[in-house]
Amino acid sequence: EDQVTQSPEALRLQEGESSSLNCSYTVSGLRGLFWYRQDPGKGPEFLFTLYSAGEEKEKERLKATLTKKESFLHITAPKPEDSATYLCAVQVRAGTALIFGKGTTLSVSS
Amino acid sequence: AAGVIQSPRHLIKEKRETATLKCYPIPRHDTVYWYQQGPGQDPQFLISFYEKMQSDKGSIPDRFSAQQFSDYHSELNMSSLELGDSALYFCASSQRTGNYGYTFGSGTRLTVV
Numbered sequence: 001e002d003q004v005t006q007s008p009e010a011l012r013l014q015e016g017e018s019s020s021l022n023c024s025y026t027v028s029g030l031r032g033l034f035w036y037r038q039d040p041g042k043g044p045e046f047l048f049t050l051y052s053a054g055e056e057k058e059k060e061r062l063k064a065t066l067t068k069k070e071s072f073l074h075i076t077a078p079k080p081e082d083s084a085t086y087l088c089a090v091q092v093r094a095g096t097a098l099i100f101g102k103g104t105t106l107s108v109s110s
Numbered sequence: 111a112a113g114v115i116q117s118p119r120h121l122i123k124e125k126r127e128t129a130t131l132k133c134y135p136i137p138r139h140d141t142v143y144w145y146q147q148g149p150g151q152d153p154q155f156l157i158s159f160y161e162k163m164q165s166d167k168g169s170i171p172d173r174f175s176a177q178q179f180s181d182y183h184s185e186l187n188m189s190s191l192e193l194g195d196s197a198l199y200f201c202a203s204s205q206r207t208g209n210y211g212y213t214f215g216s217g218t219r220l221t222v223v
Contacts, residue, residue: 032211034211034212036214041198041217041219042216042217043114043200043214043215043216043217044153044200044214045214046211046212046213046214048211049211087152087153094206094207095141095158095160095165095166095206096166097143097155097158097166097168098143098153098155098202098212099155100152100153100154101152102151102152103152
């Protein structure tokens, strides 16, 4: 069964304290791995898509990396506005639905 | 840039009533997905459409149905509503080919009382 597991479930950081979120996956095939940010009561906001092991993408304080078994979302010097739930999802084949992990809720305090 | 439009944003219904949620995908996106997200839960896939034909089915109850129309907008019809149907319902659209992520709408919050 295709499965996505995210850890930790919750993460509290001080402003400027860098850390990483983990997404491990067990799937029958991988067309792409997606990272989303979701604020309470809002739709997931697209951050990154990664397609092959070794790929890295960056956006402001966020950097996503991918290996054959997992992906990391590195947050460098986070700010309070980075507080949100970060969702990881995989797509097994083109056109199929994304399979989501349960998310990591990040809280950054000043 | 155009985004995925969902309506209504909020909906309150009584048990056993019917609800219809609408989704307008990004222009030229050929695939639409519906997801249900309960409080504190990850999004659960319900159903998808590719070029107006149902392409995949997830954990959608038999009480729910959906379709995609000629203008590519999609509607999720929910009948005999139950308290447990209270959730956020998201629509997402994408292009089947190409390296594009899914774009989600802002969702419809359905409350069944």
